[in-house]
Amino acid sequence: MATRLMFENSCEVGVFSKLTNAYCLVAIGGSESFYSTFEAELADVIPVVKTSIAGTRIIGRLCAGNKNGLILPHTTTDQELQHLRNTLPDQVVVQRVDERLSALGNCIACNDHVALTHTDLDRETEELIADVLGVEVFRQTIAGNILVGSYCAFSNRGGLVHPHTSIEDLDELSTLLQVPLVAGTVNRGSEVIAAGMTVNDWTAFCGADTTATELSVIESVFKLRDAQPTAIVDEMRKSLIDSYV
Amino acid sequence: MPRKPTRHHRLLPVQPLTFSPFARSVARVATAYLVKHYLRDAPLKSAGDEFKEKLEKVDRQSESSEDEEFDGVVQADFAFFDPKPDDFHGVKTLLQSYLDNKQWDLSGFVDLILGQTTVGTVVKLEDDEDNAVFSVITALNLGRYKDHKCIAELKEFLLNISHEKDKIGNLRSLLGDKAQNVGLLVSQRVVNLPPELLPHLYDALFDEVSWATEDEPTEDMRKSFHFKFYIVVSKIYKRKNANQKRPSTTDKDEALIYIKPEEEILHKLSMWSFLFPLQTQQVATHELTGIVMAVKAENISSFQQQLHTLINES
Numbered sequence: 001m002a003t004r005l006m007f008e009n010s011c012e013v014g015v016f017s018k019l020t021n022a023y024c025l026v027a028i029g030g031s032e033s034f035y036s037t038f039e040a041e042l043a044d045v046i047p048v049v050k051t052s053i054a055g056t057r058i059i060g061r062l063c064a065g066n067k068n069g070l071i072l073p074h075t076t077t078d079q080e081l082q083h084l085r086n087t088l089p090d091q092v093v094v095q096r097v098d099e100r101l102s103a104l105g106n107c108i109a110c111n112d113h114v115a116l117t118h119t120d121l122d123r124e125t126e127e128l129i130a131d132v133l134g135v136e137v138f139r140q141t142i143a144g145n146i147l148v149g150s151y152c153a154f155s156n157r158g159g160l161v162h163p164h165t166s167i168e169d170l171d172e173l174s175t176l177l178q179v180p181l182v183a184g185t186v187n188r189g190s191e192v193i194a195a196g197m198t199v200n201d202w203t204a205f206c207g208a209d210t211t212a213t214e215l216s217v218i219e220s221v222f223k224l225r226d227a228q229p230t231a232i233v234d235e236m237r238k239s240l241i242d243s244y245v
Numbered sequence: 246m247p248r249k250p251t252r253h254h255r256l257l258p259v260q261p262l263t264f265s266p267f268a269r270s271v272a273r274v275a276t277a278y279l280v281k282h283y284l285r286d287a288p289l290k291s292a293g294d295e296f297k298e299k300l301e302k303v304d305r306q307s308e309s310s311e312d313e314e315f316d317g318v319v320q321a322d323f324a325f326f327d328p329k330p331d332d333f334h335g336v337k338t339l340l341q342s343y344l345d346n347k348q349w350d351l352s353g354f355v356d357l358i359l360g361q362t363t364v365g366t367v368v369k370l371e372d373d374e375d376n377a378v379f380s381v382i383t384a385l386n387l388g389r390y391k392d393h394k395c396i397a398e399l400k401e402f403l404l405n406i407s408h409e410k411d412k413i414g415n416l417r418s419l420l421g422d423k424a425q426n427v428g429l430l431v432s433q434r435v436v437n438l439p440p441e442l443l444p445h446l447y448d449a450l451f452d453e454v455s456w457a458t459e460d461e462p463t464e465d466m467r468k469s470f471h472f473k474f475y476i477v478v479s480k481i482y483k484r485k486n487a488n489q490k491r492p493s494t495t496d497k498d499e500a501l502i503y504i505k506p507e508e509e510i511l512h513k514l515s516m517w518s519f520l521f522p523l524q525t526q527q528v529a530t531h532e533l534t535g536i537v538m539a540v541k542a543e544n545i546s547s548f549q550q551q552l553h554t555l556i557n558e559s
Contacts, residue, residue, distance in 0.1 A: 009341060009348050031348060188333060188352075209352055 002204040002219050005037045011187045011207025012195045014153070018060045018105070019198040019205065021112065021156075022067035023088050024048045027057035041203055049087045053080060054102075060198060064108035064115075064149065069093035069132035073102035095132045099125045106149045109194065111156045114177050116140045116148045138176050143169065153194045155201050158221040160184050160193050182221045186210055322371040323379065323442060325449055328359040332367050335378025339433040343478065344402050345523050345535060354395035358383050358431065363461065364453045364470065366446060368434070380434030380442070382450050386469040387476075388425035399429075403478070403537060406521040415517055419474055419539060426473035428454075428542075432505070443507060444553045451545055474516075475545070477538045479508055482531035483520065502531060510551045512536070514544040 007016040008030040016027040017038065024042055026035050028050050038048045053062045054075035064071045069092055072081065076096050085094045099122055101107050107118035108129065115135040117126060126137050142151045143162040151162040152173075159181045161173065174181045186196035187207040197206040199222055206215060219225050328336070337355045358365055358381065365383030369376065390396045400420045407413045419427050432446075457470040482502035503509045512518060518538035540548070 006348065008346055009351055033348075190334065 001041075001224055002206055002215050002222075003037060003041060004206050004208045004210055004215070005034060006208045007034050011190075011209045012192075013060075013205050013207050014193075014195045014198045015058050015060045017198050017205065018063055018065060019200045019203075020046075020066050020070075021200050022046055022092055023065075023070075025059055025063070025070075025084075026050050027059050028052050029057055038205070041205075047087060047089065049084070051080060051084060051087075059105075061103050061105035061150075061195070064104045064110060064129070064133075065092075066110050066112045066133050066135065067092070068112065068134040069095060071104055071108070071129060071132055072096045073104055074098045075102055093132050095128065097125055097128055104149070105194070106147045109149045109152050109154060110135055111154055111177070111179070113156065114138065116142075116152070116173075116177075118148060119146050140173065140176070142173070150192050150194050153197055153199055154179060154181070155199050155222055157201055157223045158182070160186070160197075160218060160221055162191055162193065164191070180221060182217060184214065184217045184221075186214055186218070188214070321439075323368055323439075324371045325366045325446070326369055327362045328365045328367050328381070328383070329362075330359055331376060332359060332369075332378050332381075335369075335376065336367065336381045339378060339381055339435075340431070342480075343431075343433070344399065347398075347402055349398040349402065350393075350395040353393060354399070357385060357390055357393060357395065361385065363457050364450070366449050366453075368438070368442065368446065380432075380438055380446065382430075382432040382446055384428040384430050384450060384454055384470075384472065384475065386425070386472070387420060387427045387429055389466075389469040391424060406535070407519055407537070408521070409519050412517055412519045415539065416537070419476060423474065425469070426471065428470075428472040428475045430475040430477045430540075432477075432479075432507075434505075436504075440506060440556050444549070444556050447507065447549055447552055451549060472542045474542060475540045477508070477511055477515075477536075477540065479536055479538075480504060480523065480533055481508065481520075481536050483534045485530060485532050506555060507548070507552050508536075508538075510548050510555065511538055511540055514548055515540045 005013055007013055007027070010016075016030065016034070018025040019038075023046050024038055026038055026048055035048070035050060042048055051059060053059045053072060054077065056062070062073050062075075070084065070088065072084070072094065074096060081094065081096055088094060097104070101118060101121060107121060109116045110129075110133055113135055115129055115133060115137045117129065117137055117139055119139045119141065121139070126139075129135065130137050140148055142148050143164040143166070145151045145162065153160050154177060156179065158179050159173075159177060161170065161181055161183050163183050163185050165173075165183045170181050170183060184193075185191060186193055188209040188211055190196050190207075190209075196210070197204055197218065199205075199218075202224065204218055204222055204224055206218065210218075326332075333352075333355055336358060337351060340351060340355060343351070343354075361383060366381070367378055368380035369378055385396075387396060387400070403416060403420065404413065407416055454470050454472065458467050461467045461470065481504060484500050484502075501512075503512070515538040518536060521535040521537065523533055523535050
């Protein structure tokens with residue numbers, strides 16, 4: 001199920017949070033309702049951790065992670081690193097990387113198997129990503145944008161990319177990632193997908209401005225709805241057929 | 246790297262950061278040379294012309310340089326447009342901190358502004374693919390929109406933040422029984438928007454208000470633009486320790502610094518006003534405070550005249 005929420009009047013929930021299949025990071029500050037919305041959805045399943053990175057609240061854009069690990073920029077303080085190591089599950093490897101491009105969330109998009117990265121990322125960082133996150137790394141662009149981490153969001157079940165992505169690019173990416181992809185928007189026409197929403201295999205959180213159409217696209221491409229397609233057809237059949245002759 | 250020879254005719258950047266009289270005189274000195282040679286005023290269109298005015302680009306001599314260094318000179322062609330649904334994101338970004346950091350129906354508020362195409366202006370660049378919004382101005386009738394969630398939240402915010410007992414009665418009546426005749430004057434812009442645009446922007450707004458009183462399709466809508474009062478919610482800088490007696494050498498340090506120049510005039514003409522504390526960060530010597538002012542509609546023409554004088558002389 002996809003949930004709509006706001007962080008302090010901003011609809012960019014993907015900036016202030018990071019959601020994976022094993023944990024969820026949430027920025028400090030803002031009203032408690034932001035944190036409690038995540039808690040309500042996720043509390044029993046995965047830990048929801050409040051943190052800052054490099055003293056800032058834009059944690060979603062600074063770090064990259066999946067169920068295997070979390071990669072932090074070199075600007076992360078030692079206390080933050082320790083806090084994350086303590087609160088995240090033991091199987092999650094937390095690693096700080098010395099990379100010039102420190103907004104890792106903007107440069108890396110990943111799920112539990114594949115990662116897409118900025119074309120100018122260091123070779124060592126690429127190896128570290130493959131190691132820590134346990135993924136296959138591809139250097140890609142999305143609709144001509146090198147900040148792949150900003151313009152697409154994908155989970156193990158589906159992905160949403162920049163609305164101007166061409167069909168050929170969409171097919172190519174879909175083959176690389178091995179998940180169905182759709183080009184769309186979030187937050188009422190915003191192209192910065194990953195800033196406007198955050199998603200894992202069973203739930204998604206979107207900005208409050210997201211329209212009903214956008215939300216239904218998100219729910220269908222990430223397969224967040226519980227019902228199987230055949231069940232929907234059966235239900236429709238019941239309502240369509242008035243009487244049996 | 247060899248130092249570039251200092252060019253003596255290149256003076257301080259033109260835009261004053263703030264609009265206190267001291268800052269204005271500094272800016273005046275800096276611009277005196279540039280203004281004489283480069284500034285071209287837009288020819289004013291006739292009063293009956295309902296199309297938006299375009300301000301001629303402020304031509305600054307762009308200095309040719311071998312390297313790509315940005316020398317601070319930009320050519321810009323600003324145009325005034327009616328609000329359109331496309332402008333949603335730009336206007337929303339400008340109004341992010343309108344009510345401090347209160348969580349309210351900002352999207353609904355922006356929708357109201359964009360829905361009112363007859364009164365309201367959005368300043369954008371001519372032929373800009375990015376559709377970037379540089380400024381928005383509008384007047385919303387508080388009575389007409391009283392059922393909208395955003396207006397109700399705004400009223401509640403204003404009533405909660407006013408701590409001065411004498412003003413709260415005035416405020417309550419303006420927001421309550423007199424709401425049919427009260428316009429919320431919303432004006433927000435990027436910090437470095439050329440001040441030359443301001444008189445035209447306000448003229449355009451008040452012209453549209455008067456045209457709307459004649460041109461709107463229904464009687465109710467026509468009446469809704471007969472504003473008797475305008476309410477302005479904004480932010481100014483107030484000097485900390487304003488009560489301390491300061492020696493004359495530090496006279497330049499003003500008690501109140503207006504981020505937008507027209508607010509100084511509005512403040513002088515206002516019936517009443519009050520300040521309220523903000524939750525956002527503070528600058529060293531001055532404190533960012535919120536201000537709410539109520540201005541009588543009959544003082545608006547005087548305001549427009551004073552704004553013209555203010556901008557044209559600086």
